[in-house]
Amino acid sequence: MNLDNMYQEVILDHYKHPEHKGLSAKKDVQVHHINPSCGDEITLNLSMSGDVVTEITWDGIGCSISMASVSMMSGLLTGKTREEAQSILAAFLELMQSKGTESGDEVLLEDAVAFAGVSKFPARIKCALLGWMAFKDAAFQVVH
Amino acid sequence: MLMPLNPVKIRKDFPIFERTVRDGKKLIYLDSGATSQKPFAVIDAEVNFYKFHNAAVHRGAHQLAEEATDAYEGARGLVAGFIGASVDEVIFTKSATESINLLAYAMGNAPRGNRFALSPGDKIVVTEMEHHANLIPWQELSNRTGATLDWFQVNDEGRLDLSTLHAVISPETKVVAITHQSNVLGTINPLDEILKRAHEVGAVVVLDACQSIPHLAVDVSTLGVDFLAFSGHKALGPTGVGILWGKAELLDQLPPFLYGGSMIESVTMTESTWAPSPRKFEAGVPNMAQAVGLGAALEYLQAVGLNAIHKHEIDLTMQLINGLQKIEGVKIFGPTNNIMRGGTVSFAVDQIHPHDLGQYLDSLGIAVRTGHHCAWPLNKKLGVAATTRASFYLYNDSDEVEALLDGVLGAQKYFARFS
Numbered sequence: 124m125n126l127d128n129m130y131q132e133v134i135l136d137h138y139k140h141p142e143h144k145g146l147s148a149k150k151d152v153q154v155h156h157i158n159p160s161c162g163d164e165i166t167l168n169l170s171m172s173g174d175v176v177t178e179i180t181w182d183g184i185g186c187s188i189s190m191a192s193v194s195m196m197s198g199l200l201t202g203k204t205r206e207e208a209q210s211i212l213a214a215f216l217e218l219m220q221s222k223g224t225e226s227g228d229e230v231l232l233e234d235a236v237a238f239a240g241v242s243k244f245p246a247r248i249k250c251a252l253l254g255w256m257a258f259k260d261a262a263f264q265v266v267h
Numbered sequence: 268m269l270m271p272l273n274p275v276k277i278r279k280d281f282p283i284f285e286r287t288v289r290d291g292k293k294l295i296y297l298d299s300g301a302t303s304q305k306p307f308a309v310i311d312a313e314v315n316f317y318k319f320h321n322a323a324v325h326r327g328a329h330q331l332a333e334e335a336t337d338a339y340e341g342a343r344g345l346v347a348g349f350i351g352a353s354v355d356e357v358i359f360t361k362s363a364t365e366s367i368n369l370l371a372y373a374m375g376n377a378p379r380g381n382r383f384a385l386s387p388g389d390k391i392v393v394t395e396m397e398h399h400a401n402l403i404p405w406q407e408l409s410n411r412t413g414a415t416l417d418w419f420q421v422n423d424e425g426r427l428d429l430s431t432l433h434a435v436i437s438p439e440t441k442v443v444a445i446t447h448q449s450n451v452l453g454t455i456n457p458l459d460e461i462l463k464r465a466h467e468v469g470a471v472v473v474l475d476a477c478q479s480i481p482h483l484a485v486d487v488s489t490l491g492v493d494f495l496a497f498s499g500h501k502a503l504g505p506t507g508v509g510i511l512w513g514k515a516e517l518l519d520q521l522p523p524f525l526y527g528g529s530m531i532e533s534v535t536m537t538e539s540t541w542a543p544s545p546r547k548f549e550a551g552v553p554n555m556a557q558a559v560g561l562g563a564a565l566e567y568l569q570a571v572g573l574n575a576i577h578k579h580e581i582d583l584t585m586q587l588i589n590g591l592q593k594i595e596g597v598k599i600f601g602p603t604n605n606i607m608r609g610g611t612v613s614f615a616v617d618q619i620h621p622h623d624l625g626q627y628l629d630s631l632g633i634a635v636r637t638g639h640h641c642a643w644p645l646n647k648k649l650g651v652a653a654t655t656r657a658s659f660y661l662y663n664d665s666d667e668v669e670a671l672l673d674g675v676l677g678a679q680k681y682f683a684r685f686s
Contacts, residue, residue, distance in 0.1 A: 126630040126681070130623075135684065160650040161622060162639040179298065184652045186622035189680075 128223075128240030129247070130187070133195075138187035138224050143197035147180040152264045156257040158249055163189050165254055169261035174204050176262075184224065188238075193254025195235050200258060208262065215255055219248050272571065272579040272665040280306040280567075281662055292632025295667045300450055300478060300611050300658030301636050302500045312563035313505055317554040322584075323552045325529055339555045342562030343545070346510055349565040350495070351486035356518060358511040358545045359558050363477045365399040366496035366511035367444070369524045369548060370473060371404035374442070375411050376522040383441075383471075383521060387413030390439040392470070393649055394419040394427055394456075396449045399641045401475040401496075405444050416443065421648055425452040425601035432464050440470040447479035451640045451656065452601030453611035455479065462491045471570065475659065477501055482580060482609055482660070484573040493517055503568060504561035507554045518544035525550040571661060580610030580659045583668050586655060587612050590672040597675065600649050610659035615638070616675060619682050621655040627678040633671055 146153075150168035165183030167227040169176070179197040183190065196215075200208045211231050218227040218236070223243035227236035241251045278284045281304045288294050296304060316338055324339045347354045360366045377383035385391070391405050391414050401484035409416040417435050420428045427445075436443060443465045448455045458474075465472045471493040479485055480495075481502035487495055494517070499508035500535075513521065523530055524543055527550035532540040541547045568576065585605050591597045596617035602608045616624055621637035628635055636656040639646040646652065657671055 126627060128683075129626065132684075135682070148475070160638060162643065162646060163622075164652070186620035188622070247622070247626070 131237040133234050133237045133238065134191040135187060137194040137230035141190055141194040143180050143194065143201070144182060145180060146182050148179055150180075154257050154261045154264065156253060156260065158185070158189070158253055160249070161186075163250065163253060165193055165257055166262055167193070167254065167257040168202045169258065169265060171265050173204070173263075174206075176200050176205070176208055178202050179258065183258075185253065186247075186250055188241055188250040189253045192235075192238060192251045193257070193259070195237075196254050196258060199233060199235060205262065208258070212255055212259060216252070218242060218249055234247060239260070268574070269575045269578055269655075272661055273385060274579075274662050277571070280308070280664045284608070284662065288632050288634075289630055292630075295631075295633040295663075295670055297657040297659065297663065297667065297671060298636050299481075299501070299660035299663075300640075300656060302506070303346035303481065303503050303660055304662065305505070305560075306503060306567055307561045308505055308567050309347040309505065309564045309579055313556045313560035316559045320555070324555055325546075335555060337548055338559045339553065342558040345562035345565050347568070349569065350480065350510075350512060351488040352512050353515060355544055356487075356512055356515050357425065358513070358518075358548045359553050360509040360511055360548075361554055363475065363496045363508050364509070366509045367401055367473070367475065368404045369511055370496075370513075370521075371408040371523040373504045373521050373548075375408055376524065378522075381520060381522065385409075385412035385414040388439060389414040389441045390417055390437060391415070391419050392419070392436055392440050392443045392445075392465075394445050395421045396425075396427070396452060396454065396642065396645050397444070397446055398450050398475065398477070399643070401444055401446055402644070405442070415439075419445075421452075421645065425454050426607075429455075429456075429457075429458055429460055432460060436461070436464045436465075436468060436470065438468045440465065440468050442473060443470050444475070445471040446475040446477075447485070448482075448609045448611070449601065449642075449645075450611065451613050451642050451645055451654065452477050453608045453613075454601055455483075455607040455609055458491065467492075478611065481568070482573070483577040487512055499557065499561040499564065502564055503562035505557040508557035508561045510561075511548070514546070515544070518548075521548075523547050523550070527551050528675060529553075568661075576661045577609070579661060580663075581605050581608070583659045583663055583665065584608070584610045584612055584643045586665060586668045587671065589628070590668065591675070594672070594675055594679075596679065600651075600654055611656060612658075613652055613654040615651055616679065619678055621653040623682060624655050624675070624678050627681055628671070628674045631670065631674050631677070633667075633674050635671075654658055 163185030167181045170178040320334040322335040374383040473494040474492040476497040480497040495512045500506040530550040598685035600613045
């Protein structure tokens with residue numbers, strides 16, 4: 124198994140230079156998610172205007188996969204409608220569950236298709252999903 | 268003079284080392300602190316029980332039931348011999364976690380007047396370096412009974428701070444639950460002072476021996492603790508079997524935890540009385556094949572020799588610590604000398620999360636544990652979310668330590684590609 128399948132350049136780049144990191148002063152919802160098996164944790168602030176995601180900021184500690192994933196997700200979902208965000212999230216989930224058989228929808232996922240390699244490593248899928256699940260939770264709470 | 272171990276020869280007894288991992292890499296298994304590998308002797312004992320002797324123990328008037336009972340009780344005898352206990356003091360459980368829960372729940376069942384009964388004003392003492400399995404059952408017991416939970420802190424060297432001994436173990440203390448050897452730091456805790464103080468105030472001492480029993484000679488007849496728990500699977504045995512040992516006079520007074528078949532003396536529609544220990548604590552048909560497998564594991568360990576195993580592991584541990592100390596950006600958690608420590612080394616590498624380091628090492632065939640090792644409060648104390656842990660056993664050798672050190676250097680290069 125080639126390690127480079129997982130540690131793509133774009134992933135390590137996001138890990139070293141994370142985007143949207145640092146919690147915003149204002150937010151509609153704040154969620155805190157942890158990965159109890161490894162101790163990784165993130166706090167995520169979500170702001171929405173009507174149906175549109177206006178800002179995602181986050182802070183956290185974790186491995187390159189979890190941190191790069193939340194970094195990439197924040198950029199990808201900002202400016203999207205709730206419905207668009209949901210379909211991107213669904214596409215990412217499907218990619219993560221593909222056990223390395225899919226390369227991902229580049230139109231929807233953009234750079235996040237780089238995580239395709241992670242789906243071959245069952246123990247790391249939850250790392251890649253940490254931020255996405257936090258967003259899903261936050262988006263749900265904004266409405267309810 | 269101890270005969271040194273021959274890990275190459277020992278590995279031949281373990282079928283798993285015949286396989287390779289990650290596209291043909293030799294398996295370098297440095298995760299025995301999580302679970303050990305199994306020799307043929309253990310696998311065969313378990314298989315043979317099912318093949319030739321399987322029947323419910325302690326029941327039935329047929330030959331198989333007799334043979335199964337002999338095998339199961341024979342295993343109990345082997346455990347007792349291994350730890351220096353009387354046979355009736357050895358209780359089979361499904362895991363060390365269950366052993367400790369059994370104790371905590373049984374104490375919670377104690378009626379007023381029973382020596383184990385806890386109430387507000389009483390105190391339960393643990394340490395900051397406990398595995399969750401020896402922390403949460405006591406947290407919950409204190410929640411259920413109103414007893415206060417107190418603990419010893421861990422100092423910078425990764426040892427217990429016993430300067431607070433008399434304050435932490437106070438006259439109100441009823442239970443002191445501590446680990447023999449930290450599953451994260453490798454620290455072996457000094458028991459004498461703690462035992463003296465605990466017994467002075469009338470508390471019982473519960474020892475989590477999961478990380479010590481498989482690796483060093485432990486004799487409960489001289490150790491001085493009142494209860495001791497360990498798991499089979501970390502001691503070359505099967506999963507699904509653990510041990511709770513307790514002093515006979517204490518087990519007599521301890522109420523049962525699980526009620527049902529096998530554990531009774533007599534039963535009417537409205538009430539029942541209990542069989543003596545160990546039956547009182549073994550309701551239901553037990554994990555028989557696993558107990559038999561554990562017996563075989565302990566025989567194997569005894570044949571190799573616990574003192575030789577401990578010495579071997581300490582040699583590897585010091586080789587690893589010395590090597591890690593030469594690598595820039597590596598921090599070791601726990602004692603860096605060989606005094607009162609076992610073969611477990613936790614460390615962190617600057618700029619590389621343990622998960623990523625573990626993944627890189629895995630690509631070389633090296634299996635380590637990463638994460639908080641089920642000791643979250645200790646990790647918080649150490650100021651890290653996670654560490655990487657290498658833990659040794661009798662089948663590891665010096666070349667494998669070198670491979671790990673090379674792996675750490677390789678990981679530093681690999682993850683420094685982008686900055």
